[in-house]
Amino acid sequence: MSETARGLITVFVVLFVLMSVAAGLIWLERRLLALWQDRYGPNRVGPFGVLQVLADMIKVLSKEDWVPPFADKGVFIIAPTIIMMTTLLSFAIVPFAPGMRVVDLNIGVLFFLAMVALTAYSVALSGWASNSKYSLLGGLRALAQMISYEVFMGLSMMGVVMLAGSFDLSKIVEAQRKIWFVIPQFLGFISFFIASIAEAHRLPFDLPESESELVAGFHVEYSGMKFGMFFVGEYIAITLVSALMTTMFLGGWLGPVLPPLAWFIIKTFALICVFILLRAALPRPRYDQLTELAWKVMLPVTLLNLMATGGILLAWR
């Protein structure tokens, strides 16, 4: 009984914290982008404009929940829920601190990969179901992007799995007591970082969205809370990949003096800021350039990294 109750409480705490983090990130991103572009960003509502989030929420929730008559209604409604569900579900395996996690899966990394692969359905289906040209192009790009990054994303994580000898994320963290995996697995870190940008559909790889040429890409036809779900899903995805990178490459909760949870939050937050910095700094490549980068550079690099890691491990043991 107490086990179940504890599990339920963890689930709801994680859910609540994640939703507030996703909402807070909207504000944070706008403020940081403004800071790096010599502007102010939202600063009128509440102290430093923090309550802007609340205003945005009220606006999004009070909008008409409209389904265009030409859309494929069922798929159109399901699509935004997929991205929310999969990204939230992936958080089940993230260890925030020793013993602080929703579920103790010994195949955590594989679960993450499975869930992340499913998010592509959300974008592709919404693009298809919207039945409009911009959305369709956005959906197509999402698929092109997915077949680019998905392969080397999985492979880039395998080096860490080899070093730790486990798919379990808390075991991976424990294996980093001596040295963070970002140093022996630097190539893996870089390729996972690039893949995770593409996974979260963030600039510079926000090809399905690309507001400058596809207006808003796959979610052109969405409004109200359905659009809000795409939005929140994107921010949760950023948090997710940042948390994953923290866990797998930056030593997770490990760190001196401060409590484990604080270290986890600091590292994840820093990575999120890097993601926002990327958005402020970099232009968007064409999607054939992304595919080329993925298959001609990143895939060989990750394979090389994998082989080198395996060889050194074999020779060392």
Added chain:
Amino acid sequence: MFSILKTMWYTFLHMFSRRFTVQYPDERPRIAPRWRGRIILSRDPDGQERCVACHLCSVACPVDCIALQAAEDETGRRYPEFFRINFSRCIFCGFCEEACPTYAIQLTNDFEMGEYHRHNLVYEKEHLLISGTGKYPGYNFYRVAGLAIGGKGKGQAENESPPVDVKDLMP
């Protein structure tokens, strides 16, 4: 790859540079002296309307936002019976000010003209007329013009010699 990192670093450094935003309602933007803002009708130093209802401004106006009707008082002085500027059309080009022969119509540096109802943007003469002379303090059209008007005969204007009697042979 290196250039990407360099771009990111330079963007990061912008954190410490000055922000360009002018926080408008709290902080006033700098307005140039020749700013073309709200249009006014000025008066001459004697306190009478400068406008002589010549219609040149309404002809010059590229969006036809100026409408007026000429009238004449008992001394022969022309004035606009009504003078109407539709600011929802006005593009603040300043052509009316350039066209005006009497410096009556002038653009000021006031730009805060927001209204909740469109019809409030139609300004009548009583909204346009100001009590002062605007940008040209000493100027009075009727004092320099050769026109005989209310008490001032031919040849009595400033810098004007008395009229020549064309039927006289004497120099």
